[in-house]
Amino acid sequence: MTKNKLEITDTTTGEKIKEAARKVFTKKGYAATRTRDIAEEAGINLALLNYYFRSKEKLFDIVMRENMQQLLIGLRSVLYNETTTLLHKIKAIVSNYINLLRKHPDLPLFILSEIKANPDKFAMNIGARTLLLKSHFFKQVKETGKGKINPIQIIINIIGLTVFPFIASPLLKHVGDLNQKEFDALMKERKKMIPIWINGMLKVK
Amino acid sequence: MTKNKLEITDTTTGEKIKEAARKVFTKKGYAATRTRDIAEEAGINLALLNYYFRSKEKLFDIVMRENMQQLLIGLRSVLYNETTTLLHKIKAIVSNYINLLRKHPDLPLFILSEIKANPDKFAMNIGARTLLLKSHFFKQVKETGKGKINPIQIIINIIGLTVFPFIASPLLKHVGDLNQKEFDALMKERKKMIPIWINGMLKVK
DNA sequence: GTCTATAATTCGATAGAC
DNA sequence: GTCTATCGAATTATAGAC
Incomplete structure (x- = not known):
């Protein structure tokens, strides 16, 4: 980050x-x-x-190794910070990734394609798993959802809401009739909205 | 559908x-x-x-042409139905696509990759655009959000929450430590949850 | 329609001069 | 270190027998 x-x-x-x-x-x-x-x-x-x-x-x-590192840089310091609220962490993650993806919009589709094409090559060290599952962030998600919601679902939603529009941008620009400038404005707006939406999910039901 | x-x-x-x-x-x-x-x-x-x-x-x-058709089959009849509620439409769309993607999980990453690799080839007929933008569904989203939320954002969220986990499944299975059966159970659960989450977004703020 | 054999091209990699 | 020239393998596409 x-x-x-x-x-x-x-x-x-x-x-x-x-x-x-x-x-x-x-x-x-x-x-x-x-x-x-x-x-x-x-x-x-x-x-x-x-x-x-x-x-x-x-x-x-x-x-590819450098690309992956790029996506993880600074993430640990956010996930393991025990002094910030969950909402603060979500805002930081979403905001930083949207900033990064606006500069490198091709990154996620590229990486996910290559992982699928060659899963064994990316048979990642157990580190990538524990980085998330052992984090203070994960504990906070689990607690806040208090049994009502699987924390994995929330993680999927945070990443998905953040990353998906960049993966689907050619399609979105076409069906939504958006030029690059308008698309960019939407992504800026999402920095503000995604944390609100996630917050709603954690309280709903 | x-x-x-x-x-x-x-x-x-x-x-x-x-x-x-x-x-x-x-x-x-x-x-x-x-x-x-x-x-x-x-x-x-x-x-x-x-x-x-x-x-x-x-x-x-x-x-590829048949694949694209596959994804649009039955969609029109849902989007343009003037007798069903917005929530009902969202449930139908999400449920049907998750069912389809459980059978063909590689489809979205494949299609989005090829569109990006060759956007001109997919310079789609204006039909794909109007299919969404002129639909009763789109009107309902716009009305329900009543100026507080850009309907395009809601569309992005419905598709993203539905499709993203399949695009990222190799990664999710690894970092979430999930086998195929567990992944499948999560997707089943999302059929129920996504409409609730979207509903929350339309009322929040 | 279906096959075997091969032509034609593309592409990753190397040899060797400077 | 950097280049030109070329090799060799892989791959698409076709010719021609059955």
Whole structure:
């Protein structure tokens, strides 16, 4: 939730290639990406790409690892803070992720597609699981819902309400007849509304 | 919301190939799919696939068109029914889509990925837009929210809460430590809960 | 209609000069 | 480190026999 690694503009050749790879992979997915496109985007030669990263797959793994880290950076400090209210945490999570996704709208669809395409590669360390399940945040959700609602459902809703519009943006823009500016305004409004909606879910019934 | 075209088991060779193509395309995406895989899945030869459908892309277009239709079948009759309440419509939409997605969980991620990869190909007829915007359902959402809430936000939420868990299921199963059976139980529960949550959103604030 | 064999192309990766 | 040129594998598509 702090600094944005995806925006560092390093000038070394290796970094130039990685940034080009991130851009092309994220836009087209692993299978549809040609290493030639990455080389062109980076303004270097195809051979040089293999010189630096040995193979398409190794380059992909590095880029993807950094993408995942990007999404988790700062999350722990929010989830495990024992001095803030649940509502405060929800506001922080939603607001920070919407800010991030407005800068990198292709990220979630890309990551979820690649996880589905290769679940074993992302057979994540138990850490990702415990990060959520052992957190103070999770306890707060459980307590606030007090047996009336499965906390997992609330987690799904927070993430879904936040992330889904970016995943479906081409569709939403079309059926909702929205241009980029209007879409962006909707996302800004959601930063305010999602915590209110979630709060309602925790009290309903 | 009625019959399920994806489940028709036609015995003609053309249909066998189409069903195999749907299965492989949906699982792996267009770029990662090899026509050889489709042929093998269909139990026929690679040459025969081209004999029937001329090219990988033409076969894909046909399958995708049917997939999209599948998602819209029966929707019009719900959206334009002037005799049912808004809550009743929401229940019908959510329940029917969750039922469909439990049978075809890969469908949304596949379709949204391919739309993003090739937005021009899906430059849909104005029909898809007006189907929603001119509907009685949309009027009801607008009225019920009475200026306090943008109806588009509510639409996003209905679809997002319904579809997102299927898009993110590999991730959810991992971080939530859920097996398929538990995941399925959550989705069943959401059929009941989503209309309640949406109802809360329409009254809040 | 269905098959085997192969042409034609694309793409990841490497050899080798500078 | 960086380039040009090319190899070799994979893949779509087709030719031609049955």
